[in-house]
Amino acid sequence: MNVSKSPWLLHYDGSSCNGCDIEVLACLTPVYDVERFGVINTGNPKHADIFLITGGINHQNAQVVRQIYNQMPKPKVVVAVGICACNGGIFKECYNIQGGVDTVLPVDIYVPGCAARPEAIMDGVVKAVALLDQKRKKAAEQPAPDPKEAG
Amino acid sequence: MELIWRIVWVAGYVLLAPLLGGLLAGFDRKISARMQGRKGPSVWQPFYDLFKLFKKQSVVVNNVQDFLVYGFLLFIVFTGGLFFFGGDILLVFFALTLAGIFFIMSACSANSPYSAMGAQRELMQMMAYEPMVLLAAIGFYISTGSFSVMDIIAAKESAIGYLPGIFVGFLFILTIKFRKSPYDLSTTHHAHQEMVKGLTTELSGNILACVELSHWYENVFLLGVVGLFIVNSTWWSWIVAVAVILVSYFLEILIDNVFPRVKWQNMLKTTWAVTLVAGVINLLILTMIK
Numbered sequence A: 001m002n003v004s005k006s007p008w009l010l011h012y013d014g015s016s017c018n019g020c021d022i023e024v025l026a027c028l029t030p031v032y033d034v035e036r037f038g039v040i041n042t043g044n045p046k047h048a049d050i051f052l053i054t055g056g057i058n059h060q061n062a063q064v065v066r067q068i069y070n071q072m073p074k075p076k077v078v079v080a081v082g083i084c085a086c087n088g089g090i091f092k093e094c095y096n097i098q099g100g101v102d103t104v105l106p107v108d109i110y111v112p113g114c115a116a117r118p119e120a121i122m123d124g125v126v127k128a129v130a131l132l133d134q135k136r137k138k139a140a141e142q143p144a145p146d147p148k149e150a151g
Numbered sequence B: 001m002e003l004i005w006r007i008v009w010v011a012g013y014v015l016l017a018p019l020l021g022g023l024l025a026g027f028d029r030k031i032s033a034r035m036q037g038r039k040g041p042s043v044w045q046p047f048y049d050l051f052k053l054f055k056k057q058s059v060v061v062n063n064v065q066d067f068l069v070y071g072f073l074l075f076i077v078f079t080g081g082l083f084f085f086g087g088d089i090l091l092v093f094f095a096l097t098l099a100g101i102f103f104i105m106s107a108c109s110a111n112s113p114y115s116a117m118g119a120q121r122e123l124m125q126m127m128a129y130e131p132m133v134l135l136a137a138i139g140f141y142i143s144t145g146s147f148s149v150m151d152i153i154a155a156k157e158s159a160i161g162y163l164p165g166i167f168v169g170f171l172f173i174l175t176i177k178f179r180k181s182p183y184d185l186s187t188t189h190h191a192h193q194e195m196v197k198g199l200t201t202e203l204s205g206n207i208l209a210c211v212e213l214s215h216w217y218e219n220v221f222l223l224g225v226v227g228l229f230i231v232n233s234t235w236w237s238w239i240v241a242v243a244v245i246l247v248s249y250f251l252e253i254l255i256d257n258v259f260p261r262v263k264w265q266n267m268l269k270t271t272w273a274v275t276l277v278a279g280v281i282n283l284l285i286l287t288m289i290k
């Protein structure tokens, strides 16, 4: 049985304008109903498989994002939703913005758009889900690293 | 011969309850989704979730927590096993409480404020439902003259004939036990981002899967108790029992989707009021006529 059959996601709002967040939540409504793919919006890093971030990274949330990522059990994937999360977008030039999510985390899937459409977000999640399986397979093939070394 | 049958029942419970419990959870999600105008996941979704959780990396908060969660699973299986073996219903309910304590302790062992609050709320829930559970056991004793599940199902008349009030009261607290809104205060299936996820906040991977599995065992056992109200010495009473079980499960889903979550004070007041009115009065009348 594949991990992809049950992707639980964690949605974190970086310094988004809330536009993308509304679209993420729209995916859960009866119109789009991502739960039919088994997606659950968990809000708990320890339960999550997919880390979905909207908005860019600033100096305050950089640590938060890193900590949430570290708390998630493997395998995990990161999805950057909206152009802000991809590279800073419209806020790129602001004094407090570092840039996109990839300035602090390895991002697997970029979902463009301002705001990203629910269809695009779902497409990103489906791609992320496929990656989950790949990552799991890879981890299974490689010998498990020493937990002390891996930190 | 009888002993063999009883062992077959226990083996059936231990092996099939996860399947049945998972399917019930799957239908629950499907029916809930339809009630909300959504398509909903496949009925096998709870199994996908469970297998995934077993495959995830386990992030261990502390070893005590793992031990306590395994204890929870073990005692839930013991509770259900004893029930389907036809054992003493009082002992069954005590084992259920013990299992609950294991679960609460596991949440307490992590020093996260979320799981600590979840544990406190779970204790509050136990306080709310425990009187009714005990009343049910006493009710079975007075109506059939025995605490033994074997004797209760061999009675000439169904226990519900004597215990309509207690049956209603038991259905009422089942909402708490099934972790359904309005009484899903300590952990819930819905509001994943809120405090009410409580108890399971610090659990992940296979440990979370164990909790999920225990809930399936527990649900099947609790539905078995619902059936116990109906079953008597006739064969058709078993069919009626299954129908009643399905109807009450559907009722719980409906309640879950209709009522918003309440505060704990409200939960305590309403459950105790129902226990007092439906349970105690039923018991008083029963002692007078028996």
Ligand code: SF4
Pocket: A015, A016, A017, A018, A019, A020, A021, A054, A055, A081, A082, A083, A084, A085, A089, A090, A113, A114, A115, A116
């Ligand atoms: S991409 Fe557009 S809608 Fe999304 S957070 Fe940035 S500015 Fe807002």
